[in-house]
Amino acid sequence: MKNNPDFQLERDAFGRLVLxxxxxERHEGVVPVRAFPIAAPDEGVSLVGTEGHELVWIEQLxxxxxxxxxxxxxELAIREFVPEIRRLKAVSTFSTPSVWTVETDRGDTEFVLKTEEDIRRLDRTGLLxxxxxxxxxxxxxxxxxDRASRRLLERFL
Structure with missing residues (x-):
């Protein structure tokens, strides 16, 4: 479907989106899904119904x-919780699995890196x-x- 201005979105009493x-014609519980959430977050958003079918395609958000x-x-911010690492504070070991202590844009946290394959390059300098x-x-x-964070990260790349 092309970018369709002939629709509205609202929230129902339970906070779900209604198209x-x-x-x-009404569709309750629709979910927005980005086609390219990292590479092109503003381009290609699909509104998907509860049956899993695309109801609306939005070219440009x-x-x-x-x-x-x-x-x-x-709604997308709720679905796409991807904290940004600002600093690596510590890693428990330089082999995997290891526990990473990091500072993110959402606060400090710890997580387990199971394997080195869990680090994926997005482009020349970005990682997921x-x-x-x-x-x-x-x-x-x-x-x-910072330099200390880069050094820790380089051990796993």
Whole structure:
């Protein structure tokens, strides 16, 4: 479906998103899903119904009216919890599995790095690190990390 301005989004009494088409057709419990959440977060957002079928395709999130975009961004922020690592404080061992203590944009935390394969390069300087509990952590630019953090990280790359 093309970017469709003939719909509205609202929240029901339970806080779930409800998609309402101009025809009056309603779909409760829709979920926004980014096509490219890391590489192009503003491009390609699908509104998916409870049956798992795409109901609306949004080409550019930034092209949506502010109120609609705000609802979508709120919901996406809840679904896409990816804390950004700002500093590595410590690692328990230089072999895996190891416990990492890190400072993120959401506060300090610890996670288990099960294998070195859980560190994935996104581009030349960006990384995505899968923690043992299923939380994904992002390093936006490893060259911007402090020297001690870079040294710890280089042991696993």
């Amino acid at each position: 309402v088409f101009a025809t009056g 930034s092209a949506m009216p502010p109120a609609l975009r705000g609802l979508l961004e709120e 690190i899968a923690g043992g509990a299923g939380v994904q952590f992002r390093v936006q630019d490893m060259t911007a990390l």
